[in-house]
Amino acid sequence: MAEVIVNGTARTLTGTPVHRTALDFLRGLGLTGAKEGCAEGECGACSVLVARPDGEGSAWTAINACLVPAAALDGQEVVTSEGLGAPGDLHPVQRELAERGGSQCGYCTPGFVCSMAAEYYRAGRHANGHHDHEHGPNGFDLHAISGNLCRCTGYRPIRDAAWALADPDVADPLAVRRTQPAPVPVATSLADPDGAFVRPASLEDALALLAEHPDATVLAGATDLGVEVNLRAARPAYVVAVDRLPELRAVTTDPVEIGAALSLSEVERALDGAVPLLDxxxxQFASPLIRNAATIGGNLGTASPIGDLPPALLALEATLVLVSRDGDREVPIADYFTGYRRTLLRPGELVRSVRVPQPLAGLxxxxxxxxRRYDDISSVAVAYALDVSDGVVTRARIGLGGVAATPLRAHATEAALEGRPWTEATVDAAAAVLATEGTPMDDHRASAAYRAAMLGQSLRRLWAEVAA
Structure with a gap:
């Protein structure tokens, strides 16, 4: 039987429509704290906590319930704002928000509560060791709530509440839960007249299903598909979830290889600074709520020309390991994108992992x-990986996003830099070349002229940052 633990109680998923979101499922249970604000993962009003692996234990991780299919929660544990506390027994996060005026209309408050609770329970919260405009004296990182929007309070009372939080009590059940393993992945098979949702138990099973259903929709974090379901009424006939497959969740740092089904937050923690460009x-990649669900494989699978990761992976000259029932093949990421939202993935094939060659560039x-500075879609994205030796650019790799139908390498600019002295004159000349790369277009985010200008200014900014 498919079921999910919600606030400590098992709730059946059997009979739930396969395209029903976790948010609608939870509200159908009477848990109406989480709300729909934007239906695309930008406001955080729907935030809930899920128990995710964290070493030998678990981490309470905040995600957008409006994007995740309820079926994807089979076998997992969820805590909503109602499960954190009640009017007569407030959770510390709820109490601080109430006492410091962090809630006015209240629509967004339960989402803030869950995102703040995830940071409240984060292991190593005090490791930052400093108090600045982003970290409170208690180590609370305000970026943890950067995916939650509020238009009543002006945010200061919310910040004050976050920075007033003490450590969890040792007997706090949710704190104790962190010391225990996360729920193990379970195989799932649900169907209704609109479609089917299947989570295979192994990569072998997944590849068999994809061979049998070549038009299947592959699901990982659902941060892209969830938007299509909510805003464009997409109803994929057959969904194969690969987010919990252990074969796609490994990561190594020497050499660097990243499993395609790891969430971006998991990748960041696992790499721990091993690839400075990714740091x-x-x-700048969306918000923590999105990074807690989105995966590298999903970001590459959507093949968006404005995705943030591809420019960086292009600059790193990463390769992709693709897997099917015929075995593995490794391809350079520069060859992976074949057109607007098109790739060279064959039917029945998945991205298994991303490999980053070493040594890494020095700059x-x-x-x-x-x-917006955070939580926004890019108009232009530029990634640099340069080597400078004895004042000369010996190697240059530049990845671009937002200036063509696909992410691309700035080959002409690279050639304009390599073998030349790393000077302002060289940078100015190369910046003029960079401004001509790609085929930028006019749209509601930026004009083609603006995009071209920003390309050139980006290289000048890099010079200014290095020379400062």
């Missing part, structure tokens, strides 16, 4: 031009 990407940077 520049993570804070790396990632510039994202968007209308």
């Amino acid at each position: 520049r990407v993570w804070p 790396t940077a990632f510039h994202k031009v968007a209308k």
